[in-house]
Amino acid sequence: MKFGVVQFPGSNCDYDCYYALKYVLRVPTAFIWHKEKDISGYDCIVLPGGFSYGDYLRVGAIARYSPVMKAVVDFASKGGLLIGICNGFQILTEAGLLPGALIRNHCLRFICKPQNIRVENIETPFTNRCQKGQVLKVPIAHGEGCYYADQKTLEELEENNQVLFRYCDIEGEITKAANPNGSLHNIAGICNKKRNIFGLMPHPERSMEECLGSTDGRLIFESIINYLQTDSLILKD
Template identity: 65%
Template sequence: MKFGVVVIPGCYCDHDCYYAIESVIRKPVEFIWHQETSVKGFDAIILPGGFAYGDYLRTGALAKFSPVMGAIRDFAQKGGLVFGICNGFQILTEAGLLPGALMRNIGTKYVCKFLHLRTETVDTPFTNLLTKGRLLYIPIGHGEGNYYADADTLKRIEDNNQVVFRYVDAGGHATPEANPNGSLHNIAGIVNEGRNVLGMMPHPDRSSESILGSADGKLIFESMVNALVGSSR
């Protein structure tokens, strides 16, 4: 079992993800340079947060043309696990691996704080160790995390149970006040129809140990390990 963390100029959370995999859940992990054209030998790929290529044009718009993205697209189409965090989520929507788009936050301010997420489905490789309705305490740090999709797409992902996490208050209620960026339906994370590609704006890599304020993010990485172990049996 081996994880790969993609390194794109401007992304600075690659080392956070690497640390969470290597030192927290203690699994093999390697960096993957953005100019690579193959991800052979990897079982799961992580696209970390940051500002890929300075977020010029718009978030993720240039990164989708990185050579490695072609290999990641093929990897995902074959069922490989792909996890995009924050800027990684934005890249996945730009690359067409996830539906919808991430727009400027309502209020146009960068928001950086811990908040609560509600687990909407455990029927994914990323949430199989959670329970439906489980609250997670995980931080965000973004200026363009406002999830948007047209009405038909939004209905489809809701009907297909593709919404994985929603922003909620401490009581688990998806209120407007609990929504930090204006995302439709308080959406914080979604999966593709194949359920092997996850994108989320909050940072589990920044909440993998209690000393950071929460270790809830560790459960997402451990769920990936559990899914990979199960698929190899």
């Protein structure tokens, strides 16, 4: 089992992801430079958070054409596990690997705080170690995290249970007040239909150890490891 963390110019959560995987969870992990064209040998690719290419033009828009992305798209189209965190999620939507888009926060401010999110679907490679309805405390840190998609896309996401996490209050209630950025349907993270590509705005890599205030982020990475070790879930066609 091997994880690869992609480094774009401007990524700044790359080391956090690397540390979380390699030193907290002790799984083989390596960095992948954005100019790399060959990513064979990896089982899960992480697109980390940050400000790739300075967020110029639109968040994620330029990174999506980075040389490594061709290999990443190819890897994911063959069923490889791909997770995009924060800026990584923005890159996945820009690349068309996940539906919708992430736009400026409703409040126009950059928000950096611990956030409660509710687990909506546990039958995925990314959430199988969670309980349905479980509330996780995972930090958010973004200026463009407001999830937008047209009505038809939203209906499809809901119908196929592609919403994996929603912003909620401490009780797990999905309310407007608990929605930090104006995301439609309080969406914090979604996966593709096949369930092998997952994007989320919260940062699980920043909630791995007690000293950081929460270890809930582990559940997401542990789900991936569990999936890779057991192959107990069958991906949808």
